[in-house]
Amino acid sequence: MVKPLKEIKLLPNAVKEKLLITLLLIFLIRIGNFIDIPGVNRNSVLNLTKSNVFIPSINTNLLNSSSIPSLFCFGIGPSINASIIIQLFIAISPNLKKFQREEGNFARKKISQYTRYLTVFLSFTQSFILIFSLRSSLYIWNWTTACELCCFLTAGSMIVLWISEKITKNGITNGASLLVFLNIITSTxxxxxxxxxxxxxxxxxxxxxxxxxxxxxxxxxxxxxxxxxxxxxxxxxxxxxxxxxxxxxxxxxxxxxxxxxxxxxxxxxxxxxxxxxxxxxxxxxxxxxxxxxxxxxxxxxxxxxxxxxxxxxxxxxxxxxxxxxxxxxxxxxxxxxxxxxxxxxxxxxxxxxxxxxxxxxxxxxxxxxxxxxxxxxxxxxxxxxxxxxxxxxxxxxxxxxxxxxxxxxxxxxxxxxxxxx
The missing domain is CATH 1.10.3370.10 (SecY subunit domain)
Incomplete structure (x- = not known):
C-alpha cells in the first residue's frame, strides 16, 4: 500500500545531509571573505578605490566590507577562466577532442588536472597584478613581500576551487554556479x-x-x-x-x-x-x-x-x-x-x-x-x-x-x- 502523505518524510536523510554539507562549505567561504591580506594600509586602499587609479576588479568580492582584499577575493573566477581556456583548446584541437572522446574517464581526470594547473597559474598572475596595483598601500613593498602575498591569494583561490568541487560532489548543486549565485545575492x-x-x-x-x-x-x-x-x-x-x-x-x-x-x-x-x-x-x-x-x-x-x-x-x-x-x-x-x-x-x-x-x-x-x-x-x-x-x-x-x-x-x-x- 502507498504511504499516507503525512507519513512521507518531506526531507529524507540524503537531502538533509547534502544541505548540511552545502551550508557548511558556504559558511567556510563566507569566513574566508573576511580574512584580510596582511600588511595593507586600509585607508590608503580606500583612497585608491575612490580615485581613478587602476585596480583590477576580478569579481564582486574583490574588496570586502573593510576595503581590504580578502583571502578569497578572486573567488571561483580563476577556475572558470581556466576551464574556458582548456575547453577552447579542446574545441580547436582535433587531437585533444579525440583524446577526450576515446579515453573516457582517464581523459576527464587528465583534463581536470590540467585545469587545476592552469588555475594556479592564472591565480598567481591575477594576484601579482592586484598586489602590484596596490604597492603604494603596502607597509613594506619588496619582491619577497609581493611573492608571499601572491602565494596567499593563490592558496585562497585553490581553497575556493576545492570547496566548489566538494559542493558539486557532496552538496546539492553545481559548486561553481552556486558560488556565483551567492556573490549575486550577497550584493543584490x-x-x-x-x-x-x-x-x-x-x-x-x-x-x-x-x-x-x-x-x-x-x-x-x-x-x-x-x-x-x-x-x-x-x-x-x-x-x-x-x-x-x-x-x-x-x-x-x-x-x-x-x-x-x-x-x-x-x-x-x-x-x-x-x-x-x-x-x-x-x-x-x-x-x-x-x-x-x-x-x-x-x-x-x-x-x-x-x-x-x-x-x-x-x-x-x-x-x-x-x-x-x-x-x-x-x-x-x-x-x-x-x-x-x-x-x-x-x-x-x-x-x-x-x-x-x-x-x-x-x-x-x-x-x-x-x-x-x-x-x-x-x-x-x-x-x-x-x-x-x-x-x-x-x-x-x-x-x-x-x-x-x-x-x-x-x-x-x-x-x-x-x-x-
Whole structure:
C-alpha cells in the first residue's frame, strides 16, 4: 500500500545531509571573505578605490566590507577562466577532442588536472597584478613581500576551487554556479536600495514589468525542450500501430543546452577585458582620453551581447557533441525517423544544435539589452548589477536546486515503497 502523505518524510536523510554539507562549505567561504591580506594600509586602499587609479576588479568580492582584499577575493573566477581556456583548446584541437572522446574517464581526470594547473597559474598572475596595483598601500613593498602575498591569494583561490568541487560532489548543486549565485545575492540588497531610493511610482511600475518580462524569458529558456523522436529497427518491423507507439523514445534538446554557464563565463570575462583594456591604454600606451558615456556603454553592451551569443554556441557544442551522439545512436541501433544513420544524422543534429543555441543566445542577449535600455532610460546604471546575467544565474541555480531536491525526495519515496513490498 502507498504511504499516507503525512507519513512521507518531506526531507529524507540524503537531502538533509547534502544541505548540511552545502551550508557548511558556504559558511567556510563566507569566513574566508573576511580574512584580510596582511600588511595593507586600509585607508590608503580606500583612497585608491575612490580615485581613478587602476585596480583590477576580478569579481564582486574583490574588496570586502573593510576595503581590504580578502583571502578569497578572486573567488571561483580563476577556475572558470581556466576551464574556458582548456575547453577552447579542446574545441580547436582535433587531437585533444579525440583524446577526450576515446579515453573516457582517464581523459576527464587528465583534463581536470590540467585545469587545476592552469588555475594556479592564472591565480598567481591575477594576484601579482592586484598586489602590484596596490604597492603604494603596502607597509613594506619588496619582491619577497609581493611573492608571499601572491602565494596567499593563490592558496585562497585553490581553497575556493576545492570547496566548489566538494559542493558539486557532496552538496546539492553545481559548486561553481552556486558560488556565483551567492556573490549575486550577497550584493543584490545594496544594489536594489541604490536603484529604487529615488524613483517615482511610474518608474517603479516600469521596472517591475521589465523584470517580469525578463524573468519569464529566463524561465522559458531554461524549461523549453524539443523532443526528437527515436526509433529502432525492431520497432519499424512491428505491424501494429499500438505496439509501434509503445516502442517510441525521444531525445530531449533544450533551447538553452548550456544552462547558466555562458552567462557565468561572460560575467567573469567582461571585467577582465575591461580591466585589461584600461591597464593597456593608461599604463602601457600612456593614452589619456575620455569617451562619451553613451559610446562607452554602447561598446560595453555590444561586447556583452556578442560574448553571450558566442559562449552559448561554443559551450553547447562542447556539452553536446553531435558527432558523438550520432555515433552512439548508430551503435545502440537507434535512428531518427526520416534521417539516415551516420553522417546525415550528424549533419541534422549539428544543424539543430546550432539553431537552438543561436536562438537561445539571441534571446539571452536581447533580454540583456532590453534591461540595459530601461536602465539608461530611467538613469539607473545600478540596474546592471541585477541584470539578466544575475537573473538567469539566480533562476537557473534555483531550478537546479529544486529539481535536485525533488529527485532525491522521489528516490527516497520509491525506495520506501520497494522496501514495503
Amino acid at each position: 540588497p545594496q544594489q536594489v536600495l541604490a536603484s529604487f531610493s529615488n524613483i517615482n511610482i511610474y518608474q517603479l511600475i516600469l521596472i517591475f514589468l521589465t523584470y517580469m518580462i525578463n524573468i519569464s524569458g529566463v524561465i522559458f529558456l531554461q524549461q523549453s525542450v524539443r523532443y526528437i523522436p527515436l526509433m529502432t529497427s525492431k520497432a519499424v518491423l512491428q505491424t501494429s500501430g499500438t505496439k509501434l507507439s509503445k516502442q517510441k523514445t525521444f531525445f530531449p534538446v533544450k533551447l538553452n543546452q548550456a544552462g547558466v554557464m555562458p552567462i557565468v563565463f561572460t560575467s567573469y570575462l567582461l571585467p577582465i577585458i575591461k580591466s585589461f583594456t584600461l591597464f593597456l591604454i593608461s599604463n602601457v600606451l600612456h593614452i589619456s582620453f575620455i569617451l562619451p558615456k553613451v559610446l562607452t556603454q554602447f561598446i560595453y553592451y555590444s561586447t556583452e551581447f556578442i560574448l553571450i551569443c558566442l559562449f552559448t554556441n561554443f559551450y553547447t557544442l562542447i556539452l553536446v557533441d553531435p558527432k558523438d551522439i550520432s555515433e552512439n545512436l548508430q551503435k545502440t541501433g537507434f535512428f531518427i525517423p526520416g534521417i539516415r544513420p551516420g553522417k546525415q544524422t550528424f549533419l541534422f543534429l549539428e544543424k539543430l544544435f546550432n539553431r537552438q543555441s543561436f536562438i537561445g543566445g539571441i534571446i539571452l542577449a536581447i533580454n540583456t539589452l532590453f534591461l540595459n535600455i530601461v536602465g539608461l532610460y530611467l538613469n539607473l546604471p545600478s540596474l546592471q548589477g541585477i541584470s539578466i546575467s544575475s537573473q538567469i544565474i539566480i533562476v537557473g541555480v534555483t531550478i537546479e536546486i529544486v529539481e535536485k531536491i525533488r529527485s532525491l525526495i522521489l528516490s527516497d519515496i520509491y525506495q520506501n515503497l520497494e522496501s514495503k513490498k
